[in-house]
Amino acid sequence: MSPEQFRQYGHELVDWVADYWATLPGRRVRPDDAPGTVAGKLPATAPVAGDGLTGLVDDLDAIIAPGLTHWQHPRFFGYFPANTSGPSVLGDLVAAGLGTQGMLWATGPACTEVETVMLDWLADLLDLPGKFRSHATGGGVIQDSASSATLVATLAALHRASGGDWRTHGTRRRYTVYTSTEGHSSIEKAVRLAGIGDAGLRLIEVDDHTLAMNPDRLRERIAADLADGAVPALVVATVGTTSTTAVDPLPAIGEITREYGLWLHVDAAYAGAAAVCPELRHGHAGLEHADSYCFDPHKWLLTGFDCDAFWVADRAELIQALSVLPEYLRNAATDSDAVIDYRDWQVPLGRRFRALKLWFVLRWYGRDGLRAHIRSHVALARDFADLVRADPRFEIVAPSPYALVVFRLRGGAADDGDARNAALLDRLNAAGEVFLSHTRVRGRYALRVAVGSPQTTAVDVAAAWDAIRAAADGVCA
Amino acid sequence: MSPEQFRQYGHELVDWVADYWATLPGRRVRPDDAPGTVAGKLPATAPVAGDGLTGLVDDLDAIIAPGLTHWQHPRFFGYFPANTSGPSVLGDLVAAGLGTQGMLWATGPACTEVETVMLDWLADLLDLPGKFRSHATGGGVIQDSASSATLVATLAALHRASGGDWRTHGTRRRYTVYTSTEGHSSIEKAVRLAGIGDAGLRLIEVDDHTLAMNPDRLRERIAADLADGAVPALVVATVGTTSTTAVDPLPAIGEITREYGLWLHVDAAYAGAAAVCPELRHGHAGLEHADSYCFDPHKWLLTGFDCDAFWVADRAELIQALSVLPEYLRNAATDSDAVIDYRDWQVPLGRRFRALKLWFVLRWYGRDGLRAHIRSHVALARDFADLVRADPRFEIVAPSPYALVVFRLRGGAADDGDARNAALLDRLNAAGEVFLSHTRVRGRYALRVAVGSPQTTAVDVAAAWDAIRAAADGVCA
Numbered sequence: 001m002s003p004e005q006f007r008q009y010g011h012e013l014v015d016w017v018a019d020y021w022a023t024l025p026g027r028r029v030r031p032d033d034a035p036g037t038v039a040g041k042l043p044a045t046a047p048v049a050g051d052g053l054t055g056l057v058d059d060l061d062a063i064i065a066p067g068l069t070h071w072q073h074p075r076f077f078g079y080f081p082a083n084t085s086g087p088s089v090l091g092d093l094v095a096a097g098l099g100t101q102g103m104l105w106a107t108g109p110a111c112t113e114v115e116t117v118m119l120d121w122l123a124d125l126l127d128l129p130g131k132f133r134s135h136a137t138g139g140g141v142i143q144d145s146a147s148s149a150t151l152v153a154t155l156a157a158l159h160r161a162s163g164g165d166w167r168t169h170g171t172r173r174r175y176t177v178y179t180s181t182e183g184h185s186s187i188e189k190a191v192r193l194a195g196i197g198d199a200g201l202r203l204i205e206v207d208d209h210t211l212a213m214n215p216d217r218l219r220e221r222i223a224a225d226l227a228d229g230a231v232p233a234l235v236v237a238t239v240g241t242t243s244t245t246a247v248d249p250l251p252a253i254g255e256i257t258r259e260y261g262l263w264l265h266v267d268a269a270y271a272g273a274a275a276v277c278p279e280l281r282h283g284h285a286g287l288e289h290a291d292s293y294c295f296d297p298h299k300w301l302l303t304g305f306d307c308d309a310f311w312v313a314d315r316a317e318l319i320q321a322l323s324v325l326p327e328y329l330r331n332a333a334t335d336s337d338a339v340i341d342y343r344d345w346q347v348p349l350g351r352r353f354r355a356l357k358l359w360f361v362l363r364w365y366g367r368d369g370l371r372a373h374i375r376s377h378v379a380l381a382r383d384f385a386d387l388v389r390a391d392p393r394f395e396i397v398a399p400s401p402y403a404l405v406v407f408r409l410r411g412g413a414a415d416d417g418d419a420r421n422a423a424l425l426d427r428l429n430a431a432g433e434v435f436l437s438h439t440r441v442r443g444r445y446a447l448r449v450a451v452g453s454p455q456t457t458a459v460d461v462a463a464a465w466d467a468i469r470a471a472a473d474g475v476c477a
Numbered sequence: 478m479s480p481e482q483f484r485q486y487g488h489e490l491v492d493w494v495a496d497y498w499a500t501l502p503g504r505r506v507r508p509d510d511a512p513g514t515v516a517g518k519l520p521a522t523a524p525v526a527g528d529g530l531t532g533l534v535d536d537l538d539a540i541i542a543p544g545l546t547h548w549q550h551p552r553f554f555g556y557f558p559a560n561t562s563g564p565s566v567l568g569d570l571v572a573a574g575l576g577t578q579g580m581l582w583a584t585g586p587a588c589t590e591v592e593t594v595m596l597d598w599l600a601d602l603l604d605l606p607g608k609f610r611s612h613a614t615g616g617g618v619i620q621d622s623a624s625s626a627t628l629v630a631t632l633a634a635l636h637r638a639s640g641g642d643w644r645t646h647g648t649r650r651r652y653t654v655y656t657s658t659e660g661h662s663s664i665e666k667a668v669r670l671a672g673i674g675d676a677g678l679r680l681i682e683v684d685d686h687t688l689a690m691n692p693d694r695l696r697e698r699i700a701a702d703l704a705d706g707a708v709p710a711l712v713v714a715t716v717g718t719t720s721t722t723a724v725d726p727l728p729a730i731g732e733i734t735r736e737y738g739l740w741l742h743v744d745a746a747y748a749g750a751a752a753v754c755p756e757l758r759h760g761h762a763g764l765e766h767a768d769s770y771c772f773d774p775h776k777w778l779l780t781g782f783d784c785d786a787f788w789v790a791d792r793a794e795l796i797q798a799l800s801v802l803p804e805y806l807r808n809a810a811t812d813s814d815a816v817i818d819y820r821d822w823q824v825p826l827g828r829r830f831r832a833l834k835l836w837f838v839l840r841w842y843g844r845d846g847l848r849a850h851i852r853s854h855v856a857l858a859r860d861f862a863d864l865v866r867a868d869p870r871f872e873i874v875a876p877s878p879y880a881l882v883v884f885r886l887r888g889g890a891a892d893d894g895d896a897r898n899a900a901l902l903d904r905l906n907a908a909g910e911v912f913l914s915h916t917r918v919r920g921r922y923a924l925r926v927a928v929g930s931p932q933t934t935a936v937d938v939a940a941a942w943d944a945i946r947a948a949a950d951g952v953c954a
Contacts, residue, residue, distance in 0.1 A: 001563030001841060003495040010495070013567050014487030017574030018480040031586060035816045038590040046598040050843035053564065060571065064833075067587030072576045079584070079805070082827070084576035086478030087530065090490050094537065096569040096781050097494030099549045099561035107556070109508055110544030113515040121523040144621060145825040155670060170674030171648050185803040186826055192801075193632060193824065195672015197647030242805055298827075304573050305829050324669075326662040328556070328719055328916040328925075332903075339512045347670065347824060348622040349663055350559075350775075352782050356541075364478060366527035426809075439805045448805075 028432030030069040038067040074455035078437035080270045081452025084304035087364035091357025102351045105339035106331045115355035126275040129288045132311040141345040144306040146269035147186035149294035154190045157234035157263030159321035171195040174230045178202045180213035182241040215252035239283035240271025243439040244398035247283040254289020266293040273300040377403040381451045403451040418445035427471040505909030507546040515544040551932035555914040557747045558929025561781035564841035568834025579828045582816035583808045592832035603752040606765045609788035618822040621783040623746035624663035626771035631667045634711035634740030636798035648672040651707045655679045657690035659718040692729035716760040717748025720916040721875035724760040731766020743770045750777040854880040858928045885923040895922035904948040911941045
């Protein structure tokens with residue numbers, strides 16, 4: 001592709017993206033096609049001769065866009081948001097063009113150093129404890145996701161709990177990991193991947209009202225496991241659980257992990273972004289006890305996937321756990337010990353220049369712009385919760401400290417009630433006007449409205465509520 | 478950022494990328510700055526108010542570009558290449574703009590289906606065994622890197638070797654994993670991460686001339702481990718090792734893994750791309766024995782990082798090993814069993830629309846364009862090897878079946894010879910005219926010239942040889 005062709009297609013596709021964003025409000029939030037619809041529109045094999053991208057934009061319009069669930073849609077309220085933004089896309093564009101590899105400092109000094117500085121900027125914006133900064137004992141790194149952050153924390157915890165023996169002999173001892181019954185599924189996955197086995201995961205009971213981990217039960221379980229000969233290694237506490245954004249009590253949990261010498265990882269994948277606002281930092285009380293912490297700028301901080309920000313309090317422990325150094329990666333900078341080689345902070349070896357999009361986003365919005373972004377969603381969610389509360393057919397089933405509202409149709413025998421709520425969700429999502437997802441709270445089916453798409457306004461929230469009420473009329477008729 | 482601002486900056490940065498590529502030949506291949514140089518040019522904290530990206534392009538020119546090792550530079554011959562191309566960058570741009578999440582089919586049907594089709598296209602282009610196609614028992618998926626592919630294969634192998642018990646009880650038995658002494662460091666890392674422990678890794682001796690795994694030694698070691706009560710789980714064979722692109726003998730290894738029921742993973746991270754050319758498929762003989770296979774389009778197939786293509790022969794085994802299904806991810810399509818949910822094929826939960834860049838690349842170049850790309854580099858590497866052979870000061874130390882040439886200055890006592898070769902590399906790279914990396918072959922320091930940057934031509938290879946000779950004059954003087 002010649003430079004002129006790249007410019008021409010590049011300008012065309014920048015415009016296509018701008019048009020895509022502008023036309024989102026008029027699109028179905030998710031398609032209504034059977035599996036195989038998109039695949040059926042593609043040729044069975046690659047072309048023999050290059051086609052010069054003939055028909056590319058037509059195919060994007062006819063095959064790709066209609067076949068997607070639109071996460072940037074203003075009426076996408078499912079799961080947690082996966083924000084992106086203009087500055088983030090621009091940062092990704094430049095990073096893709098540079099095509100550099102940041103596995104070692106030496107293979108991309110700017111790639112490494114911008115990342116270190118951006119993670120320090122973020123630590124400052126969230127007012128994280130000083131130990132997580134690069135000029136203290138810790139430092140931050142971009143992981144692809146909170147799942148990988150949890151896995152990395154699990155590995156560092158095993159290294160510590162084993163006194164270093166884990167590197168050599170693996171998980172042949174009976175290690176245990178603790179999170180609440182509301183902890184994310186990636187914790188179960190990390191425990192399995194790390195070779196601990198599902199049987200080593202302890203799901204600690206939660207408070208029935210707040211749905212936050214009960215620290216008394218945590219202490220009892222650790223003590224029981226110790227008495228039973230197990231090796232407790234890690235507690236994963238959550239600030240903003242996936243089901244309901246419950247906040248585990250870090251001060252009490254942190255006292256326990258400190259007492260027993262366990263690694264404390266704090267998973268704030270969604271809610272961490274809210275800490276750019278001082279009035280939304282309550283969940284971080286006790287964070288000084290944490291050995292590691294993560295949140296996802298790619299969820300609610302206008303930065304496209306993948307960008308999980310992960311910090312450790314003691315980078316030496318992490319590096320000891322993960323480092324391998326073959327001859328072909330040796331270099332003077334690494335040997336000097338004066339640089340960060342981020343390959344030792346993550347699962348894969350290679351890495352893109354993901355800090356660039358973070359730099360673009362933080363420059364474009366600034367601290368105040370990010371605060372305004374978060375506050376607008378929190379206010380919209382409060383307004384939505386007020387609408388739900390005002391309708392006697394509905395009940396809100398969990399506290400709503402951020403921008404997620406979890407609610408359900410009241411009444412009826414348990415099974416009928418769950419079926420009615422499931423029918424309500426199916427009816428809503430099938431219409432394509434809005435998209436919501438669901439969960440179970442105290443065993444009962446509930447709907448989730450996560451306000452977080454950058455384009456979402458009061459009009460969209462009102463439209464969602466209208467659609468929900470209309471669907472409820474149908475389900476309850 | 479308004480749509481108009483996005484268009485304006487987008488066009489400007491597309492042009493910046495085109496200019497960056499055009500100006501690469503005139504740049505130093507890697508910077509000559511001390512650690513901290515880039516960080517020192519950045520503010521200590523994020524701006525309070527957004528700055529509208531004022532000075533952005535100036536900063537890219539003054540801080541970022543001069544602070545990078547330029548992997549797309551025509552005289553970058555280090556490590557293995559990390560190709561990108563215009564079509565790939567365009568695909569990444571569109572994917573970033575769509576900002577969709579492909580963790581489930583339901584959260585991005587087109588994201589999932591385009592990926593399945595593209596991996597079938599690639600399997601066809603490389604002429605992989607039929608079982609790896611999605612319409613057979615297998616299927617392909619994009620991993621971030623070959624490191625993650627190796628980890629995923631390790632987990633599936635543990636699942637099989639344990640009869641399923643690994644999911645519940647982890648790696649408490651003494652599992653063993655086999656690769657050659659030339660296997661990639663990511664195998665050691667996967668073994669550690671999976672909880673097997675470094676002690677469970679068996680590095681099998683290689684043939685002294687070909688540097689390929691000796692299958693007799695493999696068989697002996699497996700038998701000895703079995704006799705000793707260990708549980709052999711996995712063999713990782715390499716097609717194109719990192720040091721020298723040696724090719725392990727798959728037919729003989731495959732007979733052994735089949736006889737003992739071990740999982741065979743074939744790591745063709747670099748060399749797999751060459752199989753788009755029928756005359757370069759020799760390394761794939763015996764691939765019908767493999768349970769999984771991967772190669773990196775992001776190395777040598779014009780597709781930007783991250784894009785590792787990973788196939789399994791039996792997708793059910795992989796999914797059984799990795800699946801977790803919390804309530805909040807349940808959906809009708811998943812329950813129907815009629816779709817692929819790629820979250821169960823990888824470590825993280827979330828995933829980007831990476832298949833889009835692959836689609837753009839395969840359309841733009843077509844089968845013939847990709848063959849021409851590979852063949853040009855293979856021819857350039859042969860020409861370079863001829864130059865080395867013609868100079869009596871140098872010796873080539875390993876066969877060169879693809880586009881990597883490994884060589885060294887001859888002679889002298891062992892230690893002096895290694896020091897002289899290391900000095901040669903330092904002198905070369907410090908000048909910034911070319912970039913090479915090194916390895917050790919049979920314990921001796923050697924230099925590597927990997928021809929693979931898309932812009933590299935005969936002029937660049939000649940320039941590299943001139944620089945090497947001149948540096949050798951200096952070192953040998």
